[in-house]
Amino acid sequence: MPNESTPSGRTGRPRSAAADAAILAATRDALVELGWSKLTMGDVSARAGVAKTTLYRRWAGKNELVVDAVAELFDSLELPDRGCLEADVENVVLQFAALLRRPEARTALMAVVAESTRDPALRDRIRSAIVDRQKRLVVLGRERAQARGELPREPDEAVAERTTDLIFDVIAGTVVHRALVSSEPVDDLWAASFTALLMHGLRGSAGA
Amino acid sequence: MPNESTPSGRTGRPRSAAADAAILAATRDALVELGWSKLTMGDVSARAGVAKTTLYRRWAGKNELVVDAVAELFDSLELPDRGCLEADVENVVLQFAALLRRPEARTALMAVVAESTRDPALRDRIRSAIVDRQKRLVVLGRERAQARGELPREPDEAVAERTTDLIFDVIAGTVVHRALVSSEPVDDLWAASFTALLMHGLRGSAGA
Amino acid sequence: MPNESTPSGRTGRPRSAAADAAILAATRDALVELGWSKLTMGDVSARAGVAKTTLYRRWAGKNELVVDAVAELFDSLELPDRGCLEADVENVVLQFAALLRRPEARTALMAVVAESTRDPALRDRIRSAIVDRQKRLVVLGRERAQARGELPREPDEAVAERTTDLIFDVIAGTVVHRALVSSEPVDDLWAASFTALLMHGLRGSAGA
Amino acid sequence: MPNESTPSGRTGRPRSAAADAAILAATRDALVELGWSKLTMGDVSARAGVAKTTLYRRWAGKNELVVDAVAELFDSLELPDRGCLEADVENVVLQFAALLRRPEARTALMAVVAESTRDPALRDRIRSAIVDRQKRLVVLGRERAQARGELPREPDEAVAERTTDLIFDVIAGTVVHRALVSSEPVDDLWAASFTALLMHGLRGSAGA
């Protein structure tokens, strides 16, 4: 995960595993203190107690480094069984909002996405390190709801995948937009409104 | 809009109005060619045939400049009456997706949002120049649907505003996430699926 | 003299004259403290209170900078009339030796000559800034000796120039070799021996 | 000669003798191709097919390595008996000039001398490896000339040594200065002029 292009040769001094961890931790610290745009490679290497060359030997640049540093934050998201689909959705929305309140996640996520618009390799990295990994939450939530009888089973595999993607984009996109673009708080009330909308649609009940 | 702190003095040579337009156009061109991160103030000033000092006299920095340069792109979004709510939603989704296919919008939008996580003034500028202006589309769509009887009228003004915000975040956020984070195409099929979900909710019909 | 390729454009802010002087002085200080090989451009710019870019705008690199910084040291050499040729020669030998005792001259002179073996432009710069300027001492000494009747007049101009060059190489080369290669002191005794040899040749008198 | 501090332990794998030769040859090659300042230890080790550690085990640094690599070039100088002192001097001048036309000698000699101005150990190494070894030429030439009756015998040993040193500095210094500082060719004509001056002194004959 951490490195760039492993030389895989078995001769020579092996790369320090401790350095990887120190660098990623230093990167997160620097993101908290400085934010994306003022984070510098030199500063990260200094914080990690590591030479700049060591850093560049493993990551091609700031973008790749930050994606890896931030990706694992998303692994903390969980989906405990709250008994019904509404509660599960509301819970994951609030968890995600809490994550987006962390300064390192706020500043880094949008920045790497912005950079990725011009860099296909970075785009792939984001997808594999963040997006695809968190789709597990949607998959799990759907299976659970289907087991409860709250949602019908998908007969077709391809349709199931497209639905997973759609739900993921709706939930993640809406929360990110609320939190970072509209800059409004994601609180319990809003989470309930959003969950209701997601459950019943615009025409469903009152609409709010 | 363009300037930073109006000098308001009535004496001396007045600022060139042509310069503003040239600078914003140059900024958009540079965004297309270079993307956000490689765009430089010096380059913009050179493209615009303007001295760097002239540029800094009007905008405080790259962030402010790019917000202004990009904001007006969003004004091109329209909401022609397609006869029913589904069609109106689907249309605005596809329009927004087309906008996000423009390189200057792709690269700039996420970048300024990323910067805004650490800069309240920039956050406000984004909100007033982009977010709030485009909420008109939701307001208009809702009013039209209510006139058609597709949606109930909101008795309470505050609730109406919260609903507007929510719908805006859902639509804009989901499309942005699909296009820029998941990096998947927003085509007619997807737009239809998303619209269906938005109309009827997860429990509504088939769920896709 | 100081700069590299004067832009000669008359618009824009003119280059600071004070910066040139500060840079050359800083260079000499750094040579004294650090010697040629540990002198860095960054250190010079810091000592001079000047940005690195300012330094590179005027000199192409360390070599060119040091030649200019050191060249003017050689202008301190003088040739007061001591009454006879022997005394004049002995005096200039001792002056040159004193100059080569200065750390900045010692370390810089040989270093730039070493670099010049691979850089024709630097070779020319050394010749014009140092070598040719100091030949004046030989020319003056010869004229004075000829006036005194100690040396015959040269009928041919070309021969005169070749003789000037030869004498210059003998005196300067011998002193430099004694001081820097053989690493032996150039004291009064040695200066007298050398002068005697130069006057009368190996076969002349005792030979020492 | 090659190594730094002999380990003298009698057990363990002995140092490869072939490596020494390969390293010195690689150093000379690199000097020819790159010159002193662009020669790097890593490059030398790669050319020699040797690890950097092997190189550093034997030489303390670039300076020491280059002195050793270049010193033996000077051993090629010889003093065949040309029948008279003038001819012998002229011959050695031309030989030395030919040596200074070799790029590895040109670039290395001045560079190590420059470095030696700040490094007494290097100064000693140059003196013992180069200077003192070549004084044999002066000693031999003097003895031969004395045997021919061209020069008087020195009664005093100390005076003899001082004279040897002086003549060495005059010849070596002048040729080096002509070739490397003044950057003028050392051809037959110049060699004859210099020899004449050395024989008869400024007052001797015509002076050129």
Add this chain to the structure above:
DNA sequence: GATTAAACGAGACGGTACGTCCGGTCTTGTG
């Protein structure tokens, strides 16, 4: 023949300097 201890290749490591680029400010002269 087994042991042993150093030399060896490979290459990662913490540093330092490089020369370039950009950000933002300032100082000219001109309009």
Add this chain to the structure above:
DNA sequence: CACAAGACCGGACGTACCGTCTCGTTTAATC
């Protein structure tokens, strides 16, 4: 006063070498 031009200070960039350090692998001399 605005403006074009461009010099200025500061600071980060990504690269190149430095000299050191770990690795696993030879290679002789000693046992």
